[in-house]
Amino acid sequence: MISYLVTVIILVAIAALVGLALNLQWGLAGLVNFGVAGFVALGAYTLAISAPHVGWLAGLALAAAVCAGLSMLLSLLTIRLEENYLAIVTIGFAEIVRILLLNLGDLTGGALGIADIPRPFAGITPAGWGDAVILAFALGLVVIVFAFSEALVRSPFGRALRAVRDDATAAAALGKPVLALRVRAFAIGGAIMGLAGALHAFFLTYIDPSQFTPIITAYAFMAVIAGGRGSNLGLVLGAGSIMLILEATRFLKDVIPGVDGVQLSALRLGMIGVGIVLLLILRPEGLVSEPKRRFADFFPPESEKA
Amino acid sequence: MNSRPCDPKAEELSLALAVSGLRAGYGRGGDIVCGIDLAQKAESIVAVIGPNGSGKSSFIKTIAGLVPTRAGTVAVSGRDITTLSPARRVASGLAYVPQEANIFATLTIAENLKLATEFLRGRAGVGPEQREKVLDLFPELRLRPRTLAGNLSGGQRQMLAFACALLANPEVLLLDEPSAGLSPKIVGETMEAVVRVREAGVTVLLVEQNVAAALGIADEVVVLVAGRLTLRASAADIRQADLAGLFFGKAA
């Protein structure tokens, strides 16, 4: 049971990383990225291809860097687009990644994927503790990225991003370099997605194109919306809730009598859909709302009297 | 505050707009409109003035049905319309020109004008004649019928919005800052138009920050401060008053 929970928590951690990245890109900067799965895949493959040659740490850095670079490129190309257009272009990006991974077999192993990806600290891990190490590693990564994102969200940088999100023209008139801000947000988010992908590769030690379906993107958006757009804390809770729905339905289906395998599966997937919709309807503001700088932060007593 | 005539029945019949005990607010927030009573005789012009954020627009939106009523009633020409949807209120003779976003920016001028009447089934007096009359008031609108309304200048938008409301041949017209953004000449013309509209039998309730212009045409003025009516007086009396005093609470 413990080890199953470890698996689930690692998956939550991966989802949380992806969610934190999306929260920066979309929650904060208003840049819709429906290509999340593509960036995660890129991160995973970059790591898997490079790590055997350069070691896991450099591989991790490389994964983040490649994703950041491609994010930057993509955002420069598409920055003028309105959100729904950006959505499809990013979906397209993810599709292109998927097709290239599938068809550039010499580099990526094609449909067969890449197996035996080295894990961090593999040499010094006692037998049976592999997942525990990955768990610690994952949680560490989440804590760092979380702290990093929080610092950004609560800083003037975060506020400037929100201004751009609300009204880019007004933000530009306020002197904010809209393009630069957007590109940065997109690139940082991309880097974090790359890290998430690398973590995924570490965890599974085997990757193939079918692991990086658009459903990853969908879950990331669900986590951000359910958690409260703009709030990192909410997001982690949101990622947890989505995973809870996904895994809890596994147990629910074990106790439903009288239906065959396909119907059980359909029930379970259907329940996931219902769970998501309910989460959206019942938690209108998300679990936690966006942090805001208050007047009272600066002028505590007077303002209350005023 | 307002003098009560002796025969309530006769009064009710001659009242074009009767608001009583009206309360309203947004979402789960507190009341923004805090119990307003206002009775307005047919074919009169009443101007609502008050500080920014005092609830003027909210008041008028509540009458139009866009902000949910929490308590109180609204009647037009003796018919209670409190429970009607905004659309049904228009059909009952209540037209409204919002302060912001008062035209369909993605529709052309011609489409805006068409749409103003096409869903008012059974409203009397709506038709080509009314249309000609209204467009005569705003000849500019005839010039570029296929231009998207969103590309109009601020003042041009106001005119379009005003025209659309008039096309519905309303009994009561609610105007939220119709003069904002208009050139002095057009302000003058708009105000004249309001007077003419009144002469054609329409009752006008008007929110204005351009107090001078409003006073020029209004019969009566009410001052709204923090969601309550603090004063009702004839326009002539207000003209001499100290506005700052009125706005910041020194109610008469």
Place this chain on the structure above:
Amino acid sequence: MALQLFLNGLVTGLLLALPALALTLVFGILRFANFAVGAFLTLGAYAAYTANVLLGLPLPIAAAVAAATVALASLIADALVFERLRTRGSITLLVASMGVSLVVENICRFIFGNAARSFDLAVARPIRWNGLRINHEQLITAGVVVIALVLLHLLITASPLGRAMRAVADNASLAAVRGVERRTIARITFAITGALIGLAGVLAGLDRAIDPLMGWNYQIPIFAAAILGGLGSPIGAVAGALLIGVAEEMSALILPVSFRQIVSFGVILLLLLFRANGLFGAKAIRK
């Protein structure tokens, strides 16, 4: 070969056109990209399958059943989900529609299982003309799409209902004071688009196998078509669909076919670089 590929592309494009039309219509009026089009397309195909194969009705009647079923299902989804979330921003609605899509797809799976199915209609050999091959299904598809497009275009640009739809899209509360109820318009929109998607499901079922994932396979091309044409523009959706179809098929001349999806996104990216609102999309107005 090239001409045949071109023709094949048109056929592929025409199949995308109806759901793309539906997507673009919902977007144009209710301002969200409805991710459930794919699943509703599947539902349409199964509804027609039920009528046609299980109940033995002729295919045209089955198509009507499909249109009605999906229209009804759309209305239900609207009442249960979309209406409740309507104030919550287009991406929230998009995500909710993913949830709806999961539910609808799995209702189909629950009832019909995973096996591939087809209508009770003999597949016919092609009509040959100057070395080109065309089939009956393709002609039917073309006819249905053209009629739907013309009707829809007239509806939206020239009818009072269309004006009302656009007015609601633009400013729902102003529309209300012009006598147009947002709620009614939303329902009408869902009913119309539902019917379109239902029909599309029938056409897709004629073309390929009916299975619970069929709609999902169309999803991305549908979105691509609607975006390419400019969200909110019916003509754009059809043009986008045809362009995607033709570009993908013709690319077989120069690229391995397994790379062809890259072509359609290449086209989109290129186009959007120069026209940020697609082929026919209106420029967002705000001053």
Place this chain on the structure above:
Amino acid sequence: AEIPVGMVLPFSGATGPYGPDMKKAAEMVVRWVNDAGGILGGRPLKLFIEDSETNPTVGVTGTKKLLEVNKVELVGGFWGSPIALAAKPIILAADKVQMVSCSANAVTEGDTKGMVFRFQAKSTSWGPAGAKVMKTIGAKTAVVLAQQNPFVVAMIEPFKAEFAKLGGKVLDVVMYNPDQPSYRSEVEKAFGGDPDAVFCLSLLTDFVSIAKEVYRGGFKSKIVALSIGADAEGKFLQAVGPEVANGIYHLQPAPPLDAPSYKRFVKEMGAAPGTVFLFAGNAHDQMCVTALAMEHAKSSDAKVWAKSVFEVCNPPGEEVDDVVKGLELIRAGKKIKFVGAGATCDLDARGDQINRSFLVQEIKGGKNVSLGIIT
């Protein structure tokens, strides 16, 4: 106490059509064993099943749940190679047995601790079989039309090599991505050059589309397909009807068609006599072998009974095809050699099945007609 065993099977996603029959077969075996009093002195088997959704990540969480929550000794099933590959390290780390019905060579490669068993023919043996079919039907030129997926990719080179040896010529290899709305350009490209035959390496859903398209296109080339697409236990014919299916050749690893045990299996599965089951037979065999090996090892501990798998599958020993009978013989101290509903179940040291022969059929007038067995 009950002995928990598990399977990861596809019930949704692109391979969803194949899961239900596997489940049915596995449950059937469990029922037989339990009705006969269980194993290891009266302990019943308890079967847990998780959906892979045709997605390796989901397959991994499902596997974890089976291992950790249900404490299974066997994780079997595994229709698809990517899912088996993703789950393999986890199952091995837990020291449990993995049995798969997938064909990618990599599954049994590397250090498997001797605990991974393949109840399926390897991809590399499917290819040459295809080439032999080409020869049989007299095709001199062929085009390969193949879905981009791990087991198919591995079939292509061996096919080419064998076909060349037999004097044929492969004109082109057209790869396509799964999950497309249509396969029109693929068909155009593969059939447009009028090869004698096209080797269609597809799954059920895409093959339905492809077959319809070929028929509608009026192409002349013959079709040689995998039975997982062109038969799928009858689902293909059901989907396209006899007209379109007519004249399609297809091949798959052959079950022991004429053995009474196989006929009984088909009957118990509720299928028409003559139905060729591929994956359901494999699932049946996995379950049987597990029960037999446990009984043989006198232990439900995977580390122990994994070694007994070879003992009950490989000769020498008395041939049995009925699991209940096999259990009795083992209890009686006899040496057995199990023959399954999917295959003879002879294993090499890697855990791969050997000596698998292929059944070739042609669809004629809405029926599968056997053309013979290729070895």
Place this chain on the structure above:
Amino acid sequence: MNPSPFLQVKGLTRRYGGVAALDGVTLDLARGQVTGLIGPNGAGKTTLLNALTGLARPESGTVLLEGENVTGLPAHVMAGKGVVRSFQIVRELASLTVFETLLAAPPAQSGETVAGALFGRRKWWAQERANADLARALLERVGLVKLADQPSAMLSGGQKKLLEMARALLMKPRLILLDEPGAGVSPPLRLEIVRLVRELKAEGLSFGIVEHDMHLVEEVCDHVHVLAQGRALVSGTFAEATADPRVVSAYLGVAA
């Protein structure tokens, strides 16, 4: 007599479809003065401000800022040069609170870069404190203190207008272009605007103000340009300009 021009506009043209919103406008905005831009609806006043602040790209003509050619520079660059504006149709930052809107306005915040945000917290926090004081002072003047933590989207029309002006003032501008600051603002606050403009002018700021309220224009403007149909028609003092018969007939009307 005129102080040196701060901003010179020469032959600026911008067309929308068939309409020439700007049709060769030539005019100056003087340093340290308040210049009024008046004219009929649709004259091109807003378009002119758009062209000066990088929101509309002129097709021809030049804009010189203290002699430097700044034609067609992007909005944030113009803002960086101290040319800031308010919008006629307000563009609030809907989810930012009133207070945050003002905190976001000051230029050159060290916390607005990634590195600055992460590693220079002490520095930006000090800036933030100083900005907060400025913001508070302005909020008090325009009567929005109580609404400091209200999301901007929930303000009344006039309040949004005031907020927008306040945010422009906080941008440490050198030239501030206001598009109808008085429209929708209550008379007492309009007087407050007059006072503010005068004070800031005394501190050396230059203003360009588009306004239809002639009292306000008369009160604050040193110089007035009248635009009509995309051209500068008349310029001079308020009295001179409003005495011109063309201006009276096209703009003021007989009533005024």
